[in-house]
Amino acid sequence: MNGFLTPSALRSRIYSIPRVRFAFLPTPLQYCPTLSRELGISLWVKRDDLTGLAFGGNKTRNLEFRMAEALSVGADVLVFGVEASSNSARQTAAAANMIGLPLILILRGKPESSPQGNLLCDLILGADVRIVDVPTIHSLDPILKETAKELQRKGHRPFILNHGKMFATGAALAYAECLLEILEQMDGRVPDYIYISSGGKGQAGLLLASKALGLQTHIVGIAATFNEDPWESAARIASETANLLGLDLMISPNEVENTLEYLGPGYGIPTPEGLRSILLFARKEGILLDPVYTGKAAAGLLDHVRKGKVAPGSTVVFIHTGGQPALFAYSNSLTRFMQEEASLSRGS
Numbered sequence: 001m002n003g004f005l006t007p008s009a010l011r012s013r014i015y016s017i018p019r020v021r022f023a024f025l026p027t028p029l030q031y032c033p034t035l036s037r038e039l040g041i042s043l044w045v046k047r048d049d050l051t052g053l054a055f056g057g058n059k060t061r062n063l064e065f066r067m068a069e070a071l072s073v074g075a076d077v078l079v080f081g082v083e084a085s086s087n088s089a090r091q092t093a094a095a096a097n098m099i100g101l102p103l104i105l106i107l108r109g110k111p112e113s114s115p116q117g118n119l120l121c122d123l124i125l126g127a128d129v130r131i132v133d134v135p136t137i138h139s140l141d142p143i144l145k146e147t148a149k150e151l152q153r154k155g156h157r158p159f160i161l162n163h164g165k166m167f168a169t170g171a172a173l174a175y176a177e178c179l180l181e182i183l184e185q186m187d188g189r190v191p192d193y194i195y196i197s198s199g200g201k202g203q204a205g206l207l208l209a210s211k212a213l214g215l216q217t218h219i220v221g222i223a224a225t226f227n228e229d230p231w232e233s234a235a236r237i238a239s240e241t242a243n244l245l246g247l248d249l250m251i252s253p254n255e256v257e258n259t260l261e262y263l264g265p266g267y268g269i270p271t272p273e274g275l276r277s278i279l280l281f282a283r284k285e286g287i288l289l290d291p292v293y294t295g296k297a298a299a300g301l302l303d304h305v306r307k308g309k310v311a312p313g314s315t316v317v318f319i320h321t322g323g324q325p326a327l328f329a330y331s332n333s334l335t336r337f338m339q340e341e342a343s344l345s346r347g348s
């Protein structure tokens with residue numbers, strides 16, 4: 001790319017893409033005085049858990065683009081397939097209600113006699129929830145297609161959200177815009193590091209915006225699932241989104257800083273470091289993280305600070321992507337962990 005864009009030029013390109021407004025933007029950027037002092041850095045948390053849409057989270061931003069696409073093709077019913085514990089399902093159910101479209105959620109999991117967390121919210125929001133016990137997330141695809149065909153046979157115009165053109169690109173546009181918000185909120189100070197829980201999509205947007213603006217910020221993704229190759233997917237999505245924005249810019253997988261190191265045994269399985277990070281952020285700054293995504297991302301950030309991968313004195317923004325309804329679904333693990341920590345500190 002010849003020359004860099006100004007933030008306002010990048011913003012106007014993003015604004016040229018159709019969207020439905022759902023999110024409360026800009027989300028706050030919260031300075032963390034105690035953790036900053038204890039870690040020897042300047043730590044800010046971008047509160048994307050406060051985006052709105054039924055407890056909020058990172059998906060609220062990208063749903064603005066994805067729902068605009070569904071409306072533009074004249075959909076009269078939405079179909080979406082994800083994990084039963086998904087934050088995305090909850091925010092999608094709220095967005096669907098706001099635009100008045102019925103939503104069929106095909107969720108991978110086991111039927112629950114007493115649903116908790118996101119699943120409980122999906123039901124309260126009135127989505128047509130269908131739980132299927134299939135081996136992997138990819139096994140949902142034929143079911144989504146079959147559901148859509150059945151709806152078509154009945155004369156409907158279904159839109160499978162997973163297959164939308166904006167599925168990944170919308171997430172990247174959303175986080176390109178989030179970076180612009182951060183820069184504005186920091187009054188000219190540019191973060192040395194941005195940390196985000198990401199399998200690639202949100203990170204793609206941060207990366208492309210940072211490259212388009214010519215920033216030197218390290219954009220570090222901490223993955224919470226093995227479902228995606230975060231390096232390949234962030235690079236591909238960033239390049240596709242740059243193309244959509246008319247930017248002559250490519251990102252290659254070796255420019256993507258992401259790690260699977262803090263994921264533990266698998267998606268949705270809490271790690272001791274993740275749970276410890278939840279307690280730390282809660283008790284030092286009053287911020288609630290979650291055990292599936294942001295707790296693990298915070299564990300990655302804290303470990304990088306301890307190991308000196310984040311240089312002392314750096315300015316660091318941690319993007320809180322939401323997910324707190326999972327705290328209630330993981331009540332047993334959290335309670336056990338707090339008891340163990342308390343007995344360790346009593347020395348028993």
Ligand SMILES: Cc1ncc(COP(=O)(O)O)c(C=O)c1O
Pocket residue numbers: 057058087088171197198199200201202203293294321322323
């Ligand atoms: C709370 C939270 N953080 C992070 C992510 C990952 O986002 P991305 O789509 O950028 O990989 C998700 C995805 O569901 C999420 O719910």
